[in-house]
Amino acid sequence: MAPPDRRRRDPNPVPGLAAAWARFGAWLARPLASFHLIVTIATLLTVLGLVMVLSASSVEAYADTGSSYSMFTTQATFAALGAVLFYAALRIPVRVLRRLATPAFVVALVMLFLVLIPGIGTLSGGARRWFTLGPLSLQPSELAKVALIVWGAHVLASRPRGGPVKDLLVPLIPGALLASVLVILQPNYSTTVTFVIIVGSLLWFAGLSVRLFAGAAIGVLALGVVLAFSADYRAARLFSFLNPGDDPQGAGYQSRQAKFSLADGGWFGRGLGQSRAKWNYLPNSHNDFIFAIIGEELGFLGCAAVIGLFALFAYAGLRISMRSVDPFLRLLTAAATTWIVAQSMINIGYVIGLMPVTGQQLPLVSAGGTSTAVTLLMFGIIANAARHEPEAVAALHAGQDGRFGRLLRLPKPEQYSPARAAEARRAAAVKADRKRAAQREAQRRSAQQRERRTREDQRRREDQRRREQQQRRIEAGRGGDARRETPRRGQALASDQRRDRSSGRAQERGFPERGFRR
Numbered sequence: 001m002a003p004p005d006r007r008r009r010d011p012n013p014v015p016g017l018a019a020a021w022a023r024f025g026a027w028l029a030r031p032l033a034s035f036h037l038i039v040t041i042a043t044l045l046t047v048l049g050l051v052m053v054l055s056a057s058s059v060e061a062y063a064d065t066g067s068s069y070s071m072f073t074t075q076a077t078f079a080a081l082g083a084v085l086f087y088a089a090l091r092i093p094v095r096v097l098r099r100l101a102t103p104a105f106v107v108a109l110v111m112l113f114l115v116l117i118p119g120i121g122t123l124s125g126g127a128r129r130w131f132t133l134g135p136l137s138l139q140p141s142e143l144a145k146v147a148l149i150v151w152g153a154h155v156l157a158s159r160p161r162g163g164p165v166k167d168l169l170v171p172l173i174p175g176a177l178l179a180s181v182l183v184i185l186q187p188n189y190s191t192t193v194t195f196v197i198i199v200g201s202l203l204w205f206a207g208l209s210v211r212l213f214a215g216a217a218i219g220v221l222a223l224g225v226v227l228a229f230s231a232d233y234r235a236a237r238l239f240s241f242l243n244p245g246d247d248p249q250g251a252g253y254q255s256r257q258a259k260f261s262l263a264d265g266g267w268f269g270r271g272l273g274q275s276r277a278k279w280n281y282l283p284n285s286h287n288d289f290i291f292a293i294i295g296e297e298l299g300f301l302g303c304a305a306v307i308g309l310f311a312l313f314a315y316a317g318l319r320i321s322m323r324s325v326d327p328f329l330r331l332l333t334a335a336a337t338t339w340i341v342a343q344s345m346i347n348i349g350y351v352i353g354l355m356p357v358t359g360q361q362l363p364l365v366s367a368g369g370t371s372t373a374v375t376l377l378m379f380g381i382i383a384n385a386a387r388h389e390p391e392a393v394a395a396l397h398a399g400q401d402g403r404f405g406r407l408l409r410l411p412k413p414e415q416y417s418p419a420r421a422a423e424a425r426r427a428a429a430v431k432a433d434r435k436r437a438a439q440r441e442a443q444r445r446s447a448q449q450r451e452r453r454t455r456e457d458q459r460r461r462e463d464q465r466r467r468e469q470q471q472r473r474i475e476a477g478r479g480g481d482a483r484r485e486t487p488r489r490g491q492a493l494a495s496d497q498r499r500d501r502s503s504g505r506a507q508e509r510g511f512p513e514r515g516f517r518r
Contacts (some may be wrong), residue, residue, distance in 0.1 A: 002376060031395035032402065033387035034323070037316040039404075041309055042086065042379040045364035046079055048306070048371070049290075053367045055273045055295040057286035071286060071367060074136070078369030082376030089380025090410055096386065097381070105151035105175065111140035111170045112182035129186045139370040141183050141191040146378055148179060148198055149335050156206040156326035168206055172199065189227060189234060190359040195341060196220055201338035205321070237244035242459055257282040258292035258351050262303075269299030286367040287357055295409045306365065307348065326416040329385040336378050370512045381423050388413045 121128040130137040159167040182402035232351035240252035261277040317337025324330040338485035347362040
């Protein structure tokens, strides 16, 4: 008889998937889980983007430059720059970030203006969007996205929640409109759409009423339709989306070839580097339509992995926003997460045929140096916000920063204090009141000076008029005396007057006066 099994058994064994999910939930409960999630997602997307850019651009790069690695080298250079920006964003204090918000947005507006000037901005493909710096190019509209998010969050965080609607709209809407106009003049319709998404998300998370938000959305949609039909190539894209088979070799060619690439990939793909579409069958395969190359080479599973990474980023970003006690970080992370996720959804949407082509890039995956560096900067700011969660701040100050934090030598985040923030808002309000009072005083003094100058001018004109009247009276008086001294015609002259006049005539003729002897 076998001895009984005395090992303790779980009466309700947990399946493997449920156990893995439970372990993941326990890991998410850690104080720095959000920070590690953001860093991991940024790393995976960047590495995937570099690999896919090398694969998708190798044929076109070799045809253009004779090297299959030229586009990949540029992308890797900007990815390295983005890593530096990511690290700098991790180290910057929140108060410094808010202090730099307004100057950064002003600099972005100036750059958007300068790029429109011939000789400064580079014209390529009918658009003037880039600054050329040697072998590299810089797109200021990408920098304007981050500047608009940080500045908008700073402005709205300074407003009391539930205040007047004007405080939410001004100066955010005028500043965004100015940036949008400068971008439309390039022209760059896709970045304008991104600005709309950023401003809309900022206002939504700032507490704008649903009625006003819906009305604004309808107005923006109507304006978008007008802009879509304002250019022939944008109208052609819209018509090709509504009628996919109408122009398969023209405006609908890219969308059609992208669908062929996705269908050719199947479940598991043709293998990394084995794409057929990149052999000049799919234009911009390394940029706007890189998701189609992912589907062809890595299959449905590769596409699902990319979508899963962006879905996980959406969860992590909104989680950070909900856990943040600082209104500025709450608005910043929510708006940045909405921007990146919405841009990825738009890109994937038009690649698979659910939306018209708008030219939005797949963040961190598509080829685009400035876009990659700026997106990594934004990921760094979000990771910095993750380190400012209350539990994370307490853990870091207790020395639980882990090996990764010790390796990066990141500074300890500051604990957000509502009282200190309220004091700062009061100080800002007092400063604003003093500024307005100074402006009113300056206006009052200016009005007094204008009034004094007006009185002096009136006094000078009155004195001038008085002097002119006096002069006329004097001249009139002299004329009257002359008329009284001059006798009228036919009037007899006195004897002395006749003598004076006759002697005067004699002298005029040159005759000597009577009775004059030498």
